[in-house]
Amino acid sequence: MTHKFSGNADYLNNGNDLVVVLGHGQLARMMYLAASQLGINIIAVDADRLCCVNPVDKTVLAVDVETAFAHCIAITSEFEHLPKELLATAQATGKLRPGANSIAAGADRIVEKQLLSSLSIPNCTHRIIHSVDDLTEAYKTLGPKVILKTSRDGYDGYGQWRIFSERDFASISNELSTFDFGHMPLIAEQCIEFEREISLLGITDIKGKHHYYPLTENHHGDGQLVLSLAPAPNNSDELQNKAQQIHQSIANELNYVGVLAIELFQVGDTLLVNEIAPRVHNSGHWTQQGCQVSQFENHIRAVAGLTVTGTTTDKQVAMVNYVGEAKPSKTLQAIENTHLHWYDKSVRAKRKMGHINVVANTVTELQTTLKQVKSQLPESLAKNLAKVVD
Amino acid sequence: MTHKFSGNADYLNNGNDLVVVLGHGQLARMMYLAASQLGINIIAVDADRLCCVNPVDKTVLAVDVETAFAHCIAITSEFEHLPKELLATAQATGKLRPGANSIAAGADRIVEKQLLSSLSIPNCTHRIIHSVDDLTEAYKTLGPKVILKTSRDGYDGYGQWRIFSERDFASISNELSTFDFGHMPLIAEQCIEFEREISLLGITDIKGKHHYYPLTENHHGDGQLVLSLAPAPNNSDELQNKAQQIHQSIANELNYVGVLAIELFQVGDTLLVNEIAPRVHNSGHWTQQGCQVSQFENHIRAVAGLTVTGTTTDKQVAMVNYVGEAKPSKTLQAIENTHLHWYDKSVRAKRKMGHINVVANTVTELQTTLKQVKSQLPESLAKNLAKVVD
Numbered sequence: 001m002t003h004k005f006s007g008n009a010d011y012l013n014n015g016n017d018l019v020v021v022l023g024h025g026q027l028a029r030m031m032y033l034a035a036s037q038l039g040i041n042i043i044a045v046d047a048d049r050l051c052c053v054n055p056v057d058k059t060v061l062a063v064d065v066e067t068a069f070a071h072c073i074a075i076t077s078e079f080e081h082l083p084k085e086l087l088a089t090a091q092a093t094g095k096l097r098p099g100a101n102s103i104a105a106g107a108d109r110i111v112e113k114q115l116l117s118s119l120s121i122p123n124c125t126h127r128i129i130h131s132v133d134d135l136t137e138a139y140k141t142l143g144p145k146v147i148l149k150t151s152r153d154g155y156d157g158y159g160q161w162r163i164f165s166e167r168d169f170a171s172i173s174n175e176l177s178t179f180d181f182g183h184m185p186l187i188a189e190q191c192i193e194f195e196r197e198i199s200l201l202g203i204t205d206i207k208g209k210h211h212y213y214p215l216t217e218n219h220h221g222d223g224q225l226v227l228s229l230a231p232a233p234n235n236s237d238e239l240q241n242k243a244q245q246i247h248q249s250i251a252n253e254l255n256y257v258g259v260l261a262i263e264l265f266q267v268g269d270t271l272l273v274n275e276i277a278p279r280v281h282n283s284g285h286w287t288q289q290g291c292q293v294s295q296f297e298n299h300i301r302a303v304a305g306l307t308v309t310g311t312t313t314d315k316q317v318a319m320v321n322y323v324g325e326a327k328p329s330k331t332l333q334a335i336e337n338t339h340l341h342w343y344d345k346s347v348r349a350k351r352k353m354g355h356i357n358v359v360a361n362t363v364t365e366l367q368t369t370l371k372q373v374k375s376q377l378p379e380s381l382a383k384n385l386a387k388v389v390d
Numbered sequence: 391m392t393h394k395f396s397g398n399a400d401y402l403n404n405g406n407d408l409v410v411v412l413g414h415g416q417l418a419r420m421m422y423l424a425a426s427q428l429g430i431n432i433i434a435v436d437a438d439r440l441c442c443v444n445p446v447d448k449t450v451l452a453v454d455v456e457t458a459f460a461h462c463i464a465i466t467s468e469f470e471h472l473p474k475e476l477l478a479t480a481q482a483t484g485k486l487r488p489g490a491n492s493i494a495a496g497a498d499r500i501v502e503k504q505l506l507s508s509l510s511i512p513n514c515t516h517r518i519i520h521s522v523d524d525l526t527e528a529y530k531t532l533g534p535k536v537i538l539k540t541s542r543d544g545y546d547g548y549g550q551w552r553i554f555s556e557r558d559f560a561s562i563s564n565e566l567s568t569f570d571f572g573h574m575p576l577i578a579e580q581c582i583e584f585e586r587e588i589s590l591l592g593i594t595d596i597k598g599k600h601h602y603y604p605l606t607e608n609h610h611g612d613g614q615l616v617l618s619l620a621p622a623p624n625n626s627d628e629l630q631n632k633a634q635q636i637h638q639s640i641a642n643e644l645n646y647v648g649v650l651a652i653e654l655f656q657v658g659d660t661l662l663v664n665e666i667a668p669r670v671h672n673s674g675h676w677t678q679q680g681c682q683v684s685q686f687e688n689h690i691r692a693v694a695g696l697t698v699t700g701t702t703t704d705k706q707v708a709m710v711n712y713v714g715e716a717k718p719s720k721t722l723q724a725i726e727n728t729h730l731h732w733y734d735k736s737v738r739a740k741r742k743m744g745h746i747n748v749v750a751n752t753v754t755e756l757q758t759t760l761k762q763v764k765s766q767l768p769e770s771l772a773k774n775l776a777k778v779v780d
Binding site for chain 1: 401419420423426427428429431444446447449678679682683691695696697699700717720723724726727729730731732733734744749
């Protein structure tokens with residue numbers, strides 16, 4: 001019964017639509033699983049090794065990136081921090097959706113802030129920092145509480161410094177005395193007191209029509225997303241519309257196609273854009289169980305030129321991130337209305353290993369199930385839920 | 391950017407649960423897509439070539455069948471017509487769920503009829519046919535309308551003869567004069583007037599507890615399933631319970647684990663078992679959009695020892711088979727609440743290429759959407775819907 005690998009799959013000429021995803025992590029994996037149901041073939045690109053892989057089992061495929069680009073109907077990306085040359089090659093095909101301009105706005109906080117300013121979209125007061133002198137000046141204006149961020153390559157709390165006192169300022173200024181600002185400018189943001197963070201997942205189809213999931217409320221711990229609640233508690237048509245206006249303004253400016261996630265701080269009736277992500281987003285994972293069509297399927301539908309649909313929900317849904325811990329026991333999966341999604345990665349501290357979607361008919365029911373889930377989580381994860389789940 | 395295949399995936403030692411599926415068609419494909427979300431790895435076995443394949447892209451994997459059997463937590467099957475040796479090897483591991491006895495009951499109509507008789511479960515009056523003389527005798531008793539079926543390897547109308555007149559009888563008797571009854575006994579079934587065909591999809595978990603989807607009403611054309619409606623129109627608790635009693639009786643007798651599909655003829659208040667399928671079933675595809683957990687996920691949950699859940703629905707759902715025609719245009723997929731599932735196979739007459747799930751809140755809404763779907767189908771498929779969709 002022994003058969004050796006013969007690499008006989010034909011990834012390009014099977015008569016089906018092919019979409020190439022730049023990046024091969026869990027977002028590409030979940031796009032693959034959603035797209036395969038539609039009969040759309042997904043090839044993921046390992047952006048470091050510049051080779052084509054299956055994003056589920058990580059097999060390196062017998063096709064090179066350029067050939068995949070040539071045969072696909074669309075190219076999309078699962079993250080913004082892509083090698084310049086790869087991005088340029090993808091853009092040159094005319095098939096990259098969203099385009100390089102959108103990816104740049106997600107990858108570089110300076111480009112992002114300039115975009116927001118040009119569209120008069122409220123965001124946190126900030127300064128671009130090219131030197132320690134710039135920082136000194138900025139801290140005078142924006143202090144006493146400032147968040148300093150690298151303009152690129154930062155995510156999940158990496159590449160950030162909190163300057164909450166003169167002492168912090170002195171120590172961080174000192175730390176940055178040898179920093180290469182020319183290579184990596186920083187952004188100093190005034191730290192504001194916001195009530196909560198919410199996010200909007202919008203999908204723009206190939207005809208430029210926008211579609212929306214309900215607003216999601218997000219809770220963080222250790223710089224990472226811990227929990228999303230959808231629809232966001234106390235959501236109103238007014239708040240939803242305000243967020244959608246912001247989304248439309250950005251998506252139209254960028255000639256956007258696909259899912260665009262917008263993280264927002266809510267301060268009373270005001271929404272300030274924290275950041276934008278030109279891709280499917282962790283705060284949209286709840287749509288897998290909460291909606292007829294998930295963000296992953298709708299993103300692929302959009303970039304493949306299909307109709308976007310199924311974005312409403314009549315459920316109360318929560319998404320709990322499963323970070324830095326091994327696969328949970330069957331007891332957790334035995335809790336009714338609880339759906340574990342697992343990314344099949346080796347365990348590493350702070351690494352997103354999977355997530356749990358919890359579905360309920362009412363907020364009370366959701367809280368009850370979340371309590372059960374919390375009781376089955378490792379302490380490192382349970383503690384982060386304490387504020388929301390009692 | 392050229393990288394050649396390096397076959398670097400590790401299918402066995404990634405720390406995850408592995409389930410092996412015997413068969414690598416669309417059912418294995420849909421189990422793969424559902425299981426991957428749970429972090430359960432699926433390896434499919436090409437039962438002809440006796441090699442391991444990825445059931446989505448059909449890549450032959452760098453692992454042999456025996457090694458996969460040795461490393462997996464469970465083996466299951468997507469069809470019953472398996473090579474004897476493969477089935478015996480799988481059974482010998484002690485991991486085959488459902489077991490070889492269940493697969494035999496689905497593969498051989500004689501075993502199936504004997505099982506039903508031993509449990510006193512009503513089914514169509516029948517005779518086992520070992521010769522033309524047997525057939526002559528049987529036709530006298532069961533005629534004037536008899537369906538003759540091969541005891542094994544028949545599906546989708548293949549391996550069946552209709553004897554509806556003395557003339558049919560004469561011609562078929564003649565045709566069978568050289569038939570090898572020793573190799574392949576036949577079954578003669580009295581053709582009854584039934585009101586409709588319904589099916590029950592039951593799932594038995596590893597602890598022996600049974601779970602049920604609502605009954606489904608099935609419509610056929612050219613010997614193949616054309617349309618399923620769920621929940622079955624005019625379903626009642628009484629009817630549902632009656633079907634569940636039959637299922638429990640069979641599942642308990644077989645020490646069953648996983649999805650067991652039972653096709654039933656309804657005649658007034660009576661249910662007659664037409665046939666059983668020890669696997670996920672075409673008439674359960676609607677659960678992908680209709681329920682929180684699809685038959686594919688629940689089958690994998692059951693055989694992997696996880697909790698079975700999410701089998702109820704508050705929707706009206708239809709499943710339309712897409713047979714023998716090329717992938718439809720985007721117009722079909724643009725119809726709201728319509729979900730095309732595509733299996734990525736080359737087109738062949740009578741071949742199941744995909745299916746369309748339609749979801750609605752009411753029967754009226756369902757009919758409206760089905761009419762839209764029908765208007766976008768090739769004539770060969772639309773004509774089969776005429777009886778149900780006006």
